[in-house]
Amino acid sequence: QDKIKIGVSYPTPTHAWAAGMNWHAEQAEKRLEALYPDVDLILVNSSDPEAQASALEDLVSVHQIDALVVLPFESEPLTDPVLNVKKSGAWITVVDRGLSQPGIEDLYVAGNNPELGRVSAQYMKGRLKDGDNIVVLRGIPTVIDNERFDAFMAEIEGSGINVLDHKHANWNRDDGFEVMQDFLSRFPDIDAVWAQDDDIAIGVVAALKQAGRDGDGMFVVGGAGMKEIIKGIMDGETLIPVDVLYPPAMIATAMDQTVAAFKSNGPVAGRYILGATLITPENAESYYFPDSPF
């Protein structure tokens, strides 16, 4: 009964990135529980912010956790519930999406959303010239999407590249396909697509191929680091020449660090911000996990 109980709470995976994250979390659970028999990790996923708030309550009232690793569905709504967990005395590690109130978490591990937008835009600027046209497919309307999009637009500003239009494709292949189909009907001249996410990018590529407009140097930039995309980059695919990393493995990092906080003597606290690396054929190899679902 003296086990150290660590709750791990994150959104139910409904798309590939989240599935990758889930996979990394499960791997980390197995690894850590084998390594430390007195550590019990409890993985809970929730389908919406509401349910996640409830799950946090249950982790405290039922499992009496000693620490919480949480990837909030959304920052705002989960700030108070996480604060309540904090008040129960638990150690708090926040992953990916920061809470809206500083100082609650003991440890913060995150990717960098604005950086993802910026890096993507920089790549575009590098390959396109003044007067070229791009279209943008965005994710689900959320803070993450806004951060990425705003940073992208800020970076592209003044470069002479025209952003013809941007529509939400909801981080979803089907929507990516349909929105791109309509962009193609609407705009006769598109030089590049920022799809922001690898799932959307796959839909975009299907639409391009269907319309036969995948030639003449047109390219698509996705994001996150899906293994199929990275494989394609390694193989020298020209339609999706690069990817911008947003590693799902960050949750495993967070779990490692949280266990370390109980197990190691050194101080564990602070912020780990993982960069949004541009994956190119040169460095792709090191980001390729063929066993992960993502």
Place this chain on the structure above:
Amino acid sequence: MNVEPATPAAIIEAVNISKSFGPVPVLFSVSMDVRPGEVHALIGENGAGKSTLMKILSGFHDPTSGQIRLDGEKTALPANGGAESLGIVLIHQELNLAEQMTVEENVFLGREIRSKGFLDKAAMRAAVQTYLDEIGLDISPTDRISDLTIAQKQMVEIVKAVSRNARILIMDEPTAVLTEEETDVFFRQVEKLKKSGVGIVFVSHKLNEVKTIADRVTILRDGQWIDTRASNDLTPDMMAQMMVGRELSDLYPPMHEADIDAELVLEVDNLVAPGVGPVSFALRKGEILGFSGLIGSGRTAVFEAICGLNPIEGGSIKLFGRDAGPMTVAAARDQGLAYLTKDRKEKGLLLDKQMQPNLTLFALPKFVKNFGLDRKAEEDALNRAIRRFDVRAKDRNITVGKLSGGNQQKLLLAKIMECDPKIVIIDEPTRGIDVGTKQQIYHFIAALAAEGVSVVVISSEMPEIIGICHRVVVMREGHITGVLTGDHINENEIMRYAAGLKREDLQ
């Protein structure tokens, strides 16, 4: 007619049938048989168990004990109308049509004509058209049931049954909603079927009809078999007496002369509404005003417009001398004007609810006390209504749909009277009511009038109109063609106005 040198063997026989719903017994060892080519009438008071027996004879209910013999052999009839395949067809007392579907679709429901797997609509339409023509019904096979009047629906039921090549045709009050004219047409069909050897069971509360059409009559009282006799041996009066178990005095109450100087309570001037040409008439305090006419002559439409159930397109209405423009139903009720619908199943009662919520629904504001419903008062009202209108339900908590047809009608009357109206319009007051209760209702109407309530009686039963009304308005095709008083109120006169042979210019 009934010399019966050798009675043909019965097609179907019910032997010692008993039936209980749960613990409530409704039939006690009843026997009855039907022979080919005869019309066997079944009569009895409301709730005597006629419909129940008919349902058992056609497989819709299982008897609790006793047996059904088909062609002399004990049979378990297939459920849910499956007995049609054995040639046994039932016309339910409650209309049994799918409202959103067309006439043709209803008539052929469950035994569509197909060719190569697909429906042969043309053939079915043609067949239905033939039947409709034969029976003189002026509707199209493609009309939706919901657009028909209740009498037309009943005729469709008859067409549906007739079209099924039955050996046994069981008809539960098919004539309740028909006028005499239509009944005549219908009887000609029955005669035809009879000649072709079909055995017919006929349930009706109109004893004259029974006398006319039936060869044999079986009488039920309170679920007990009383007698089966050749109809030649019976008079309507005898039938009535055997049904109710006592001597019936005059069916109609003595007529009190109306006060022709009494104040006008309802004045209708050039009213135009859907299905109603301009009509004008007036109603006095304490008067019983009859409205007569053929099916679809617009009698119902007039009063549905007056009571706020249908929009008014023109004309004016005065209530108790005051202008009462278009009213809501609630406003009409609050001013003492109440309308009792003839369509008790679709418009009158919530069939899936019990008696009590049904009874008080129309006058519900009366039962509100401190923002809540006064349930004690409601309970009292039900007790009163059951006594006053002799509603016979063996179980008070039964859903209204399971009450016998006549008792539903009584409950509906009670429901409307619950608001103590000063003017009450009763559309087909005795539809499906047994003679004994009919008498009670007529006396009740007369008593109301004597108390100063004005009553409008819309009825397709000529004797009823003649027997109780002070004055009779006759309508045809949405217009009033005549107003009769005193000695002029007789069948001949009414028919002439109704059929358009005579027309008087009003005002």
Place this chain on the structure above:
Amino acid sequence: MTMMTASDDTATKQAKRPSVDFKTIGPALALLILCVIGFMLNPAFVSEGNLTNLLTRSAFIGIIAVGATFVITAGGIDLSVGSMAAAIAGVMIIIMNGAVETMGTGLATVLLGCGCALVLGIGAGWINGALTTKGKIEAFIVTLGTMGIYRSLVTYFADGGTLSLNFDIRGTYRPVYYDSFLGLPYPVWVFICVAICGWLLLNRTAFGRYCTAIGSNEAVAKYSAINVDRVKTLTYVIQGLCVAFATIIYVPRLGSASASTGVLWELEAIAAVIIGGTVLKGGYGRIGGTILGALILTTIGNILNFTDLISNYLNGTMQGLIIIVAVFLQRSDWKLGKSK
């Protein structure tokens, strides 16, 4: 005859009672079984903390479902409640944040927010009702439409992100969700009040009777002098009001609103209503059942958080199975029918 009637009466009572009761206690029984399962999985299930959490959580769906009971009883349906809650929460937050400058961060601002929520709820409900009755458009289509509209409005107000309540107001408002009175959190009290009012309204007033009558047969209702359009519109207004109450206790919980607030609440609310024994086609409504239905749904979610025996991915499967089984058990009058 009189004797007959009397004996008949008691006989039917004996025959009827069990089946009636079974339908009534069905949901209660299902809830009880769930609780036993929860306790067996983890005794902490019956800890005071967990039970309080459970009740408080049920309050949202429960309050909304009370409104839905009226709508469904009167033969309608409202798919917009989840989005409506999100939109009301969003506007409430905007208004309260905006009022900080002039009114400060005290109780007055919170009350202003709550007042606006109620007005919005009534208004939104009225729109649904009027479009259904006056516009003669199917309730399903109307509320599917307003569902999309409200949801996208909140996205618009939040600029695709999240609307958050001013931090200081949150301090004032927080107790409404987190504090207790006589051991029960305030949301539970609100839930209890709404439930009692709803029960009285449906079972003890003319209005409730009218709802039932309309759901049972609209033509009969019309012929019985009931203003059908008005009563139907009112059911949607009540639904809107209930959504507003739910929102008022929801906002202090998470202090924010976004496009994902209240997603699928409509299905949960309708499910609670139907699990509780109300008939989807109208004409028969049970507030008590609805409350139990809401508790059942919340308990299922709670129990699934109690164990990691099953893959998280299969939560939905368990949830679906439990709902079906719960309703199946409750509907099985056939059992009694057979044995009788």
Place this chain on the structure above:
Amino acid sequence: MTMMTASDDTATKQAKRPSVDFKTIGPALALLILCVIGFMLNPAFVSEGNLTNLLTRSAFIGIIAVGATFVITAGGIDLSVGSMAAAIAGVMIIIMNGAVETMGTGLATVLLGCGCALVLGIGAGWINGALTTKGKIEAFIVTLGTMGIYRSLVTYFADGGTLSLNFDIRGTYRPVYYDSFLGLPYPVWVFICVAICGWLLLNRTAFGRYCTAIGSNEAVAKYSAINVDRVKTLTYVIQGLCVAFATIIYVPRLGSASASTGVLWELEAIAAVIIGGTVLKGGYGRIGGTILGALILTTIGNILNFTDLISNYLNGTMQGLIIIVAVFLQRSDWKLGKSK
């Protein structure tokens, strides 16, 4: 008398016909207006490419909605179709991937996959039907339950992520979505076939009539010796079959299935059915209207992608408004009633 009657007859016919026609052409009119708006926003709207896209896209919802027309006409409802599509797609992919080793990546494997899809569709539909009829559980609850079950199963199979079809099979299967025959893509042909079969089944067979009768009045249907349970179960089976067809043409599009496949298709399908004029409470169904309803819904989405006049965030608002207005226009027989 005869003359009178005759004139009456024509009078009522004149009065009736236009309103009937208006109800029939209502959805067509709404679609036409939408197309005109689309054209005015951007002439590229009527380009061949866009129209082809539009039709192909409508095929999924359209095919599913044809099935839904049967279910709804017979008085039922099926909320599980979206999840069912996702689950069938997932299992199809798993099976085809698994068969590669033994059967190669040729046509045989694809046919095996399609066969399995059909079997699964029929099975899933049958489960819904049997639970509703034999289990006597409300269709809403049953299909809400199976909706959760199928959705969580596909998440489980895909481990929360995406199931992808083997790349070589994709090559074999691709043409089913992307190739055309006589200028129309195959999905459109499938859609046309399903629509025609559906229309014939509903309007030209006894089965279709039974569906209508059951939806109109179950007791009447039962008393007409119709096997109500069987017909109702069959409507769900047809629905399942339609979902299977839709899935068969969906999978080759992107060659993948995930937890987000087919989300909200159930609402879209039901909306298409009702926009098309079918009555939600059953008893009146129109396949032609359903097709138009599906086209209308797809066109709305398409048009919104064609303009940046409105904030993206307000897409849902526009969608909701258009749906409500479309149905309102179509329902407004009162106009004709007034003018008469």
